[in-house]
Amino acid sequence: MERILISACLVGQKVRYDGEDSKTGQERIERWHQEGRLVAVCPEVAGGLGVPRPAAEIVGGDGQDVLDGDGRLVTEEGEDVTDAFVSGAQHALKVARKHQIRLAVLKSKSPSCGARQIYDGSFTGVRRDGMGVTAALLRRNGIAVFNEGELDEAARVLQRLEDVG
Numbered sequence: 001m002e003r004i005l006i007s008a009c010l011v012g013q014k015v016r017y018d019g020e021d022s023k024t025g026q027e028r029i030e031r032w033h034q035e036g037r038l039v040a041v042c043p044e045v046a047g048g049l050g051v052p053r054p055a056a057e058i059v060g061g062d063g064q065d066v067l068d069g070d071g072r073l074v075t076e077e078g079e080d081v082t083d084a085f086v087s088g089a090q091h092a093l094k095v096a097r098k099h100q101i102r103l104a105v106l107k108s109k110s111p112s113c114g115a116r117q118i119y120d121g122s123f124t125g126v127r128r129d130g131m132g133v134t135a136a137l138l139r140r141n142g143i144a145v146f147n148e149g150e151l152d153e154a155a156r157v158l159q160r161l162e163d164v165g
């Protein structure tokens with residue numbers, strides 16, 4: 001059975017920076033859960049950050065730039081937490097490889113999990129196009145990454161992967 005890596009906060013784990021979860025109650029995620037497909041991971045907690053923790057944003061680009069050493073993660077107070085984010089992304093990749101995962105559904109707009117957009121590093125709520133660090137690392141390693149608003153697309157990829165085996 002094809003497994004799916006999923007952001008832990010999307011399946012109800014209270015691992016967000018503010019101590020909450022991001023459970024959406026989407027029927028499709030529930031079904032995948034019932035089918036035993038979901039492998040939950042929170043890269044930031046895996047990288048050693050606590051709950052709750054200060055919010056962080058990417059300064060100097062997006063997750064790709066962080067992986068290339070050109071961008072970094074900072075909290076609003078200016079603490080550099082880049083190493084924890086990169087380490088968390090590496091953990092997520094390790095988990096994905098362990099389960100031979102080819103598809104991930106990650107929480108939108110997160111500096112780790114965002115697949116399309118992230119906040120722009122100004123802590124003013126402004127978004128920019130770009131990926132979080134984990135989304136970028138998974139994509140670099142051939143894993144299809146979607147956010148929770150793209151479940152139709154994710155389901156199509158899942159079907160294709162199951163068809164080709």
Ligand code: SF4
Nearest residue numbers: 007009016042107110
């Ligand atoms: S790092 Fe990802 S899984 Fe963890 S709380 Fe943030 S969005 Fe959710």
